[in-house]
Amino acid sequence: MGAFFSLAGTKARASEYNEVSQSETCKRQRMSSNFNEENPRLIPSLPDEISIQILARLPRICYLNIKLVSRSWKTAVTSSELFNLRKELGTTEEWLYILTKVEDDKLLWHALDPLSQKWQKLPPMPIVAYEEESRRGLSGLRMWNVVGSSIKIADVIRGWLGQKDTLDRMPFCGCAIGAVDGCLYVLGGFSRASTMRCVWRFDPVLNVWCEVTSMSVGRAYCKTGILNNKLYVVGGVSRGRGGLAPLQSAEVFDPCTGIWSQVPSMPFSRAQVLPTAFLADMLKPIATGMTSYRGKLCVPQSLYSWPFFVDVGGEIYDPETNLWVEMPIGMGEGWPARQAGTKLSVVVDGELYAFDPSSSLDSGKIKIYDHQEDAWKVVIAKVPICDFTDSESPYLLAGFLGKLHVITKDVNHDIAVLQADRHNPLGSFPSTSSSHPADSSHEHSDLLAESETDVWKVIAARNFGSAELVSCQVLDI
Template identity: 30%
Template sequence: MQRVRISSQHSPVYKLGDPQLSLSPKFRVAALKSPFLDPSSELELAMNGQPLIPGLLDDVALNCLMRLPVKSHAACRAVCKRWHFLLGSKERFFTRRKELGFHDPWLFVFVFHKCTGKIQWLVLDLNHFSWHTIPAMPCKDKVCPHGFRCVSIPKEGTLFVCGGVVSDVDCPLDVVLKYDMYRNRWTVMNQMITARSFFASGVIDGMIYVAGGNSTNLYELDSAEVLDPIKGYWRPVASMGTNMASYDTAVLDGKLLVTEGWLWPFFVSPRGQVYDPITNKWDSMAVGLREGWTGSSVVVYGHLFVVSEHERMKLKVYDVDSDSWETVEGPPLPEQICKPFSVNCCDSKIYVVGRDLHVAVGQIVKVDLKCHVEKKLRFAVQWHVVDAPKAFSDLTPSSSQKLVVFALSAHAGGISVDFQVKPQLLGLDHNL
């Protein structure tokens, strides 16, 4: 990312997602209400005499089938008509899982092919460590993921992809795409007020905040705005007070933390801003916090952790009281995980997805140290690596988002930008 510190100028930008643009989606959208939830469904009534699994009550059998990994659905649908009916629709399958109270985490990984530049979303089942796909985003194959920011709303089971850049014309994007897990489809949302790339993004109390970033010709922005996902509209919030792009972002204690990030060599100390939505004000980030923030972050146990991207350092955690970073006990990130990588977390585990989509899983544990003067909380980590299929050897991660498959549940940061792609313009249509 190039550092540019000059005032923002509002040059013309390309507004994408306008109604006059056309799109032929690569996936079909279900038009009918799921009959699985309708007890009067003729198909379901016709199969009532056929057990789901011979020798088991249907309630028990259904509980078993709901645990099948998605990658097995295609084969399992051939077992019988009821299995085909149950597993033939993701909408039906996930709705029933929600009813039964299943709570299984998935990691959604935004990747691109290093040779063709084609982008796609792959999904890692964190229970079975198996991969599957979701429908392609409504855009052309050669769209550069440079500068996209991705967030999710855990309780709603929705994933949002915002902004981006078309590098051929140095054109920032104002587009917002939404993926609905239960409908298994993408829709085009209302555009951001300002087109931007390499910006900060995060979710606070169900609201999506974006701030800063690059405008046309790499002019840096100081504006910020917020999206109400339910009402579907954006409104401006307080400006950052300084023009800056974002290297990484985190939400901690209900505030949005934005770091400009270190650039090698370390000639200039990075800047950082903190936004409080309650007061609608920005403050400068503490010196120790911004100067030690040298990688991609996650929040675990209410603490900010960073996986460094400049050298193979150990995981470190920020201590608010001393405004300093402390090394987490345990080994460094495994050598199999190569940059660029994206970082996310689920409960007390950190997931680092590296090049070729090898995944390092770090289990974070608390270590209580009882000193004579004070009791201080420390952390330790233990890593293990999940190797990716050989078919992923040419894929590179750009972002990763966590969704939980029943009330569904992504960290806003962790987007690595190391692309060598010749992109084309997005082609979007509101009539999905």
């Protein structure tokens, strides 16, 4: 059996990215065609049912080379039967998918297998054509690249205030990222100055991109979350006659049916009680994050007027009642934020964590939300990060392998994946609220500082040159 695996060749293994050219793949398939005709079974002398059982137990990183053995082996390792069996056997693996922005404002995906610490470059998102509408009707076909670009939310706010619109110089930007049912989704964004409805899906089993049902409205900078194996999208901005306008609407995508359904719009109740019409016109309400927590969608919100923003709590959507309610005061007001649009949070083992940048340029804190006390508590007092002020997302949060991870660029400009690895549970520290005496808070900070030396370890790092972090997702396949 080992001889069959070796047919994948050394050329693919020589690359850390495990990339194999299409011509090389075709050549390998032609070389193995005679073998297939003589041995119709996947593994000679074994029923295919047993062979599938064997393949399902192999690490997923092996599949890239295994599918080069023959057409029948490629069919086997890209079949739903195999991956359904992996779920039954409990042999699924969590991979980290990182979206980066490179030169010419293009977005590229990279996948990391944390067990083997090997990286794999995903195929680029396809170039497609869309018709744009103008006041005179159809203005013709415009070519744009789904990989597009991304800009800071601050540039969008400048557009709201009538300043120079950066979007007019951008081919595509502001897309949202989601992951559901083992696939990545890229949603909406801008094509030049028009918000898009399109949705693209990446299937990691087939290693291909395809377009799926579009959203009901064009959105950029919307927020995504997963509940009950469905992809929810809320807020964002849309291009109207008066320029960019914030959206309160929400919708949900069912990957099983491929259908989008409407969800009640966010009330933005805090924005409705502004004292004057002037403030209501100047301060724009925006959703600054979304996290699925305890069976509900938690959406922190802000009122924004460049260059100022004010946190106004947030709202929570309950799928059972199909209603939005105000977020608990402590949860909303204490939700850490670096800037509007970048409230980083992740749920690990049922606990809600958020990244809170410090005033220092080389550190940050990790906080956990205590739903019983309705308070955020510091659990890791120092996160070793470097501040890249020109980057839209200088750091990201992810939860996989049952642990909290921070993705950032180190001092050598390598993209590093840091894992919180400590013997003490992350939530074992006492609360650091303002109501505590000053000396108690000082003692607690000292305790945290002393215990940070063994917290973080780098599980993977790679130099992607000038690439900037944009977003990340985790797929369990």
